[in-house]
Amino acid sequence: MIDVKPSFQKFVSVKLSLKYFLLGIILLVIVVGLSVKILYFTHSTSAVPNKPGSSTNMALNNKGSESVDQLSPSITSTGPIKVVYELPVNQPVVYITIDDGWYPNQEVLKLMQQYHLPITTYLVEQAAQKHPDYWHEFVNDGGRIEDHTFNHPFLTHLSLADQINQISQPIDYFRQYGPPPDELRPPYGDFNSVVGQAAKDSMIKYIVMWDAEIKNSKLSTRSGLGLKSGDIILLHWEPGLDQELLKLLSIIQKQNLGIADLSQALNGEPLTICWLKTPIPVSEPTSTITTKTRVAGTSGKTVTSVDTGTSRSK
Template structure:
């Protein structure tokens, strides 16, 4: 059977249609790549947590699990994640400042540790005597903003206020800060400009972290020379610091002064010659004490302290109220979760109205919820 040949007109039309489809596909691909994936207007912004949820990471605010920032430019200011491996040393930094720890001071004195702390101004104001001791023990104090907000979510004026205001206050502990660690590692070129205008010379990031006794590095390859290590002023920091020192000692690394390294001064290096024995935490028969008194709000961003129960006298039955006309006095035990003012009647399961009630595991409202931001 014979078939007729396609007409020249139909063949020409098919070629034109195929070429048109090819051009359309290429144009669509280029548009999607250049507009959709690079358009800031289409990217989902990093929403800062509400004040109600802020305490989930209040003391672990720059977790490597939470944040893996790219090497963002900060405009006119230098950003440091790690330092050149010229010598076998690492650098220890501690953030925030809500929970000062005297045992850390003892470790600094015993092992001559040159630690740099990035302090929140509001936290520093609560314990100025401790930070003077920190400086005398060989530490450096640098800038971590007024109250730990996401800086990129602020106006340029507010960015500068957050960075420059702490410099005036923190200068009383030594020289004015010239290093900034942006909360959550959150910065851009506008933040860099605000820092530069405030007199900051370096934005200091990190590439290793000790958190909840777990050591992690950004590369996942373990600790190496030049690493900047992040910890936080949290309960039990001394235990975490000792574990970190043992990791450093095992890698045959020393601890050097971050400020000296940044400015090019000769490094003073401390060496841990032998593993540090870590004592087991002492079991507590009562709960942790709080740094605030009844009637005052808790430190912004910190979790409430569990209530203290007594071990002598009589105890209330859970869910039952006391006999009318009688009152719980100091020395009796209240139902878990309830607080009791000595000399007043107390119904089990209720909380004390004096000051701010504090349920174990719950967070208190920050002092400045409008500006807290983290």
């Protein structure tokens, strides 16, 4: 009797320990499982990369380094605003976009007329103000004007109020060319969640980035491969743009791709697609070298961050 009782107590105690141990394990599994789920959810839905806006060429670095996978399918829709880098649709098309606007080019208008090219330009208001007639012609030739801020600052360096000024003032200014812009291309591809909020507060519907660029006659893509359907291609209003554009058209034609209107695609409207039927007169062999490089905004002419509330100096 004397021996039995302690061993029974011991048995009960061991049983209880085992019970608590198992309970502990179950709780641990639940906690770990929840943590993993929360981490995954947070990562996969962070639409606006939160990156310090300290350098140029950050656009593709943003996505290249941490978010390439989550950019497919193309529009990330959580966070303050939708961000688009590429936009595959049910047709093999790409989108041509041209930034800044410091160097208007008559030859580009001729190419737009000749090929009926749908082109979206993200204009800096300060640049656009210098050649208002040109931009009316651009719109008459099928171009679309969207927002690239007042004077091309690093938006992440500004206060929310100044960001809103930078984004919303061009929206008012560009009303003379048609419906007010509802797309923003942040200068240098520099944005974070605050910029997303500023854009949203300014009635912007999309932050439009890019995943391919033509520069110095070379095509660069984020994937390092050739041009593919859905690519948003970046060019700049720089001297020689017409030749760059011809080279791009030649590449597009060789890939049997069409050119679609980005705004139509974004808004789910029926697409007006330009198919290049006639040979493109490129003066020299087309460079189709693709390099896996940053494909980012590099040619902004105005780099100063200014207080947009008071200063308008370049």
